Amino acid sequence: MRIYIDDEPLAFELKETLAFSEIMAKLTAWAESQKLFIIDYRIAAKPEFAAKEDLNSDEIDVINLQLGDQTDLVESNLRELIDYTDRVGMHVANTIQAGAALGTQEAADLKTGGVFIAESVETLSKYLPAENAAQLTNAIAVFNTQNDLIEKINALAIIQNQLKLWLRHTEFSRVTKDEAAQRLVEFRARHEDLQQELEKIAAKLTQGKEQEALQILESVSQVLVDAVVLMRIAEDAKVSSGQKFVELLGQLTAAIDARDLVTAADIVDFDLRDLLKEVA
Numbered sequence: 564m565r566i567y568i569d570d571e572p573l574a575f576e577l578k579e580t581l582a583f584s585e586i587m588a589k590l591t592a593w594a595e596s597q598k599l600f601i602i603d604y605r606i607a608a609k610p611e612f613a614a615k616e617d618l619n620s621d622e623i624d625v626i627n628l629q630l631g632d633q634t635d636l637v638e639s640n641l642r643e644l645i646d647y648t649d650r651v652g653m654h655v656a657n658t659i660q661a662g663a664a665l666g667t668q669e670a671a672d673l674k675t676g677g678v679f680i681a682e683s684v685e686t687l688s689k690y691l692p693a694e695n696a697a698q699l700t701n702a703i704a705v706f707n708t709q710n711d712l713i714e715k716i717n718a719l720a721i722i723q724n725q726l727k728l729w730l731r732h733t734e735f736s737r738v739t740k741d742e743a744a745q746r747l748v749e750f751r752a753r754h755e756d757l758q759q760e761l762e763k764i765a766a767k768l769t770q771g772k773e774q775e776a777l778q779i780l781e782s783v784s785q786v787l788v789d790a791v792v793l794m795r796i797a798e799d800a801k802v803s804s805g806q807k808f809v810e811l812l813g814q815l816t817a818a819i820d821a822r823d824l825v826t827a828a829d830i831v832d833f834d835l836r837d838l839l840k841e842v843a
Contacts, residue, residue, distance in 0.1 A: 566590070566626045573628070581620045590628065600636040603629040634736055637690050641730045644683050648723050651676055655716050656820050665712070673715075677707040680722065691729045694809055699725050717817040724813035731792045743796035750790045754843040757783060758836060765832035768824045777819070780831075784812050787835075790842070801842045811835055 566573040575593065577586070583606070594601050605627045608615060612622040631639070651673070658665060665673060681703050693699045702721035705714055735743075760783050767776035787808045794802040811834050818827040 564620050564623045564626065566628065568628045568630055577620050579620075583618050583620075583623070586620055586623075586626070590626075594628075594630055597630075598632070599630045600633065601628055602631045602635050602639045633690070634733060637687065638730065638733045640683065640687065641726060641733060644680070644687075645723065645726050645730065647676070648680065648719060648726065651680075652716060652719050652723065652820065655712055655719070659712050659716065659820075660822060674707070677703075681707060684722065684726075687726075687729065691732065693725055694728065694806075713821050716820040720816040720820055721813050724809065724816060728788055728791070728809055731788050735789075735792050735796060738793070738796055740797055743793040744799070747790065747793050747797055747799060750786070750793065751843050753786070754839065757786065757839060761831050761836050761839065765828045765836075768819075768828035768831065771824065773819070773822075773824065776827075780815075784815075787812065787839075794842075804838065805842045807838055808835075811838065 564577065566575050575590070577589075581589070587601075587604075591601055606618065606623055607625045608618055608622055609624045612618060615622060654669075655673075658669075684699070684703060688696075688699075698721060702718040705718035706722065709715055709718070738746075760779055764776045764779050764783065767773075767779070791802075791805045791808050793799075794805040799805070811830060815827055815830045815835070818824075818830060
């Protein structure tokens, strides 16, 4: 068995046959001794064991490891959790739009998923402060206890909003105060273009063109969340106003998920556009 880190071989010897979980436990302990974490890994079995699922050290040909520091680990976990909640949200939204109910197995899977989300958020909260800890805790409780799918998806929107903001904070953790201030200058120079994009989104929501609106909204909301994070790093004078973007985007996501397009259009056309003027 060979072990590589970024294509470089690792001098790591095993003198006994171990199950894969035992191998990973040893590799994790070694990484921690180097003040590193295993971010991801890929394994390849020896040809004669290619169809086998549970591999041991005698049956593995290569293990490729991706290592990183604590920030890299948090970012990786955030990306995985955001992807998972996106898939959960899409499934629940499709069920609502079809006017259907969750099947027995679907309900059980959603319950298991809710526990996973709660445990993951609790772990992440040890490293990242929540915008509104009470609101986040309540959203997780609603998602895990309420049977009404609209309530569940509204709660999930709040959770996702926090996860995405945490991700941007993590990605921007190495941005300096001066760099953030310069990027805010560039953000404010786009004020008129962003206003026009918001106007387009509101119009398409009003016309019932939800998918077209979402395509534009995805890029615009990312710009707004980035601006919030940059304002905090730069200690910008308008940071308190900018932070309102987070709350409004959460309300917007919930309205769209619930297919309340009238409310969604109003949030975009009035609240978001007015707030954009305020921070420009």
